[in-house]
Amino acid sequence: MKTTVITGLGVTAPNGMGVETYWKALLDGRSGIGPLTGFDTSRFPSCLAGRIDDFVPADHIPGRLIPATDRSTQLALVAADWALSDAGLPSEIVDDYDIGVVTSNALGGFAFTHKEFQALWNQGPKFVSVYESYAWFYAVNTGQISIRHTLRGPSAALVAEQAGGLDALGHARRTVRRGTPAVVCGGVDSAFDPWGYASQLAGGLVSTETDPGRAYQPFGSRARGYVPGEGGALLVLEDEATARARGVRDPYGVLAGCASTFDPAPGSDRPPALGRAITAALSDAGLTPADIDVVFADGAGVAELDAAEAAALREVFGPSGVPVTAPKAFTGRLYSGGGPLDVVTALLSIRDGVIPPTPTPDGVPSEYGVDLVAGRPRECAVRTALVLARGRRGFNSAVVVRTADR
Structure with a gap:
């Protein structure tokens, strides 16, 4: 059975953009949870979120992609860029048909769709962006990453809420074992426009605590619910033999089970x-x-x-x-x-x-x-x-x- 190693990482998280920035924040105990800004939350039962406040899409992706993508896709493109660069892919040994893309998404492009609905209601159908036809869709992150990096290997998109990101890694490992040398995989979500935030609160499990330090306490004796966040991670999974052949000597680890x-x-x-x-x-x-x-x-x-x-x-x-x-x-x-x-x-x-x-x-x-x-x-x-x-x-x-x- 082929061994699947992890050779590249890309992180976009509320408490740190990039692997090492995020890791230092965790070890320093620095949280990314705070009051949600961008719209009035005074009539919502909750007001906290893990939002990436310092993300400027134009600093990371081409300007032509910004009007065509939701925030979740923009974050996914950045994470994929970093993961592929970290892995040193594509390479002379692993070309575009050798790399697949498997992502998970739970919320879709809420902010993009909400903006286009406002255009429809207030101005009419001629003012709705043509990009609405796909920017909202759960599979769009897989598609946009594939197009941006010309990755033509076997690809997929999965939806299983919080569990979906791990399912994407599992599917990617199966893809590698079936003969695809490398797969970019993982998950990213974002839905912090008023509509998206309301949809998350509707589930009844979001904390109503206003103190960011006590709002989300896993296994806590006074657990009050969770705080929603945005971002995620993409990883590069690779057949170990292929990775070794192209000079990878120290992969991050093995996806063993x-x-x-x-x-x-x-x-x-x-x-x-x-x-x-x-x-x-x-x-x-x-x-x-x-x-x-x-x-x-x-x-x-x-x-x-x-x-x-x-x-x-x-x-x-x-x-x-x-x-x-x-x-x-x-x-x-x-x-x-x-x-x-x-x-x-x-x-x-x-x-x-x-x-x-x-x-x-x-x-x-x-x-x-x-x-x-x-x-x-x-x-x-x-x-x-x-x-x-x-x-x-x-x-x-x-x-x-x-x-x-x-």
Whole structure:
């Protein structure tokens, strides 16, 4: 079976644009969550978000693309640029037909569509942008990345809310194993126009706390819900033999295992399926629970969901059997971008031997039995990490990454 290595990373996050800026922010405990600006939120039940306030599209992408793309696509194009550059692709060994694109998106182009609806309602159909025909679509990030870099390999788009980003990585690994040398993959989301923000609040799980430091507390004893964010990460997955042939000597790590499950319908007597996703991913990686050095948890910040995730972790690892962290509390939940960003964070933990903390100032209920890395980073050897993500309506995904020298 082919080994799939990770050779390039690209990050656009509320607390840092670029891999190293983001990583330093996490270790310094710097949050990207704050009051949402750009429109009046006074009549909304919440007012906080993880927004990338310093992003200027014209600084990163050609001007001709800006009127044709939603903000989420602009962020995805930047992350893809950085990931491909980091990987050194395309190259003489890996050409355009050898590279695919697999992205996930949960929210679509809300801001773009809202702007065009306003034009339709106020001025008429002749004033609606022709780009509306695709700028809103969930698959547009895959298409725009492919066009911009002339990547003609097998490509796809997936939708599974917060779990979709990890599903994209799993699909990309299958694509590599089937013979495609490299795939750009991951997820990015953004929806912070009034319509997009209202749609996120409508789910009833967004925190109404006004203190940014206490609004989103994964596994917290006073968990109040989550804070939505924007951004995400794109990664380059590559066949190890191809990567070595073109001179890659030190990949970030190996995508060793992945699995996805779906919860039973509400009211069913069958148990939730997150634990099954964990054990399946471990089996796929040829590992046991004892091999995992840290879990990057989904960390919903909702008491019922956190308790269910804690139960799954206890079932697999035993009470407090493995360090757990949810650094997404510094960025907000990024939907399709959350899982890939956690995978990047796990790879950096492996690289530097440190686990970033979870900002949960109100403490963790003892009955959870979770060894949460809270308050400050924890220095320790990290060789293998498990990353989890759950999407609304029952999606569960798990990914295992490990060192490349194992």
